[in-house]
Amino acid sequence: MTWQKSKRREYVVSKWYGYYRPDGQVGARNxxxxxxxxxxxxxxxxxxxxxxxxxxxxxxxxxxxxxxxxxxxxxxxxxxxxxxxxxxxxxxxxxxxxxxxxxxxxxxxxxxxxxxxxxxxxxxxxxxxxxxxxxxxxxxxxxxxxSTYKREEADMSQFLFGLNCGTSDTTSGIASNPALGLCSDRIIREGGRSILAEFPELMGAEPWLTSRAVNKEVADKIEKMIKEYEERILATGEDIRGSQPTGDNIAGGLSTIEEKSLGGAKKSGSAPIQDVVFYAETPGKEPGVYLMYTPGHGSESITGIAAAGAQVLVFSTGGGHTIANPIMPTIKITGNKKSWEKMQDTVDLDLSGILEGTLTLEEAGDLIYNEVREVLSGKLTKSEILKERTGFAIHRIGLSI
CATH class of the missing domain: 3.40.50.2300 (Response regulator)
Incomplete structure (x- = not known):
């Protein structure tokens, strides 16, 4: 499937300022x-x-x-x-x-x-x-x-962008997630890469995801690995539908894992899906979306993304959240006005204007993009200022021995 280039808008390629490392990577922090x-x-x-x-x-x-x-x-x-x-x-x-x-x-x-x-x-x-x-x-x-290191000019081709969500509600899939997807599309058009994780929360979205795969091999890999994750869960004797959607998702109006998945997958926009990588594995160099085999558990998921080399992550939340990775600045966004009012100490962007009719999805995507670029260049997120570092947890496969 080819990317719908006819829908793209023209942008001036933006620069950001980071710390160059000996291996050629560029950091947003030092x-x-x-x-x-x-x-x-x-x-x-x-x-x-x-x-x-x-x-x-x-x-x-x-x-x-x-x-x-x-x-x-x-x-x-x-x-x-x-x-x-x-x-x-x-x-x-x-x-x-x-x-x-x-x-x-x-x-x-x-x-x-x-x-x-x-x-x-x-x-x-x-x-x-x-x-x-x-x-x-x-x-x-x-x-x-x-302390002697200085920031230098970089471009979006040197950026690996993390995408995640949590405490999702009915606003997530129609407001903050698709707006985040538009931001991701723009970064990819400028040569960057994005990581979409949380495999248990992609179940039911397989047809849409596979339609964006760069080839049949990647499409087959998407289906195989989502199915494999479900089988891992079922092998424990548990039905994932007993814990997904989570209690806060249900309180926010989501009724099924498929409904949650279709909304969650929107964070990845419409760009081509280049590959599926394992937990904490660094993606390839081609611009595009990379799916990462992580759990839906927020801290474990964003830890895998940080360990893969992402410099900044945007966390879309319907109900509001405090999560933030210790080394990967975590920008939190919401499309829910009430959640913004209750949780604005740790949520960075209010996108509730999408549902109120005062903000288009495209404008919201640009707001996220501009915030990402500023954070890449040194602007602190609210969670960084408050030293919120709850977003670190290593995923496990087996038992302790």
Missing amino acids: YLLILSATIYANSVVERVANTIEGAIPITHHLGRCQTKSDLKMTFDVLCGMAKNPNVGGVVIVDHFREELCNIDDMAHEISKSGKPVETVNIRAAGGAINATTEAIRKAMYLAREL
Whole structure:
């Protein structure tokens, strides 16, 4: 299927200003990441991040006693967060010597990006106090180095755009989601790429998604992987319709998973779908939409998108939301006037004018686009200002062992 170019509007290709990394990527932020390799390093990581100006802590409850596939996913997500272009440098802290999630294996993988990486092992340092001191000192010098980095001009071909939604209601599929889709289309026309995730919330939208696939192979992959996700859920003995739509979706007027899916898929606009990638996998370089195999759980979903390298995400919400990823600025939009009034401390854009008749979908798409470009260039989201970092959770496949 060819893209409907006759409907496109002409734009001047916009520029944004970011931090160039040694691997050629461009970051919207210049964070120093203090990264926990395993659960038992979390307290040291938090103490270090609380001491160092501008440092972002990443802590979690995994990194050991996992099945091989789950442990590899944890490793890929943690390294992907560190390799995200919004991160300028990394200090990794581990506890003893876990498989994969240790300072040696992680530093080796992260250093492929060319960015500076420092490591601290709690046992080798002589305990938590010594490890904290060592990590603070290493982080201090890294932070000083990063403070010399300057923003430079970039274009949309250097942008990977994250798309997600949550607390969806009846306004989502007819207002904020299609407006976000128009923003995504514009970014792709200027050479960028977008990630559409949340596979359980694409069930029922397969015909529309496959019609946009760049070829039959990709169309077949879309159908196969959505079906595979449903089968994974059914294999647990649970029917997804017992938890999707969620309680807040039902309160917002959504009645079926198909209704939710058809509205949610609108976030991806009308651009060609280039491929389907696995959780936290970096998409290809061709402009277009890439579907990512993530759960509908918001924090797990946007974590996969951030670990894949997206610099900014827009989160469409009907009922309002506080979610925000620690390293990927998260712009929240709503088309529900009441939700805007109740949740405007953490929601950035009010698009309720679409349903009120004072704002066209195209105008709303331009508002989102302009906000994205400004955030790429340094404007803070409300959640960044409030240090809302609830949007980090690593997806799991199997049981703890």
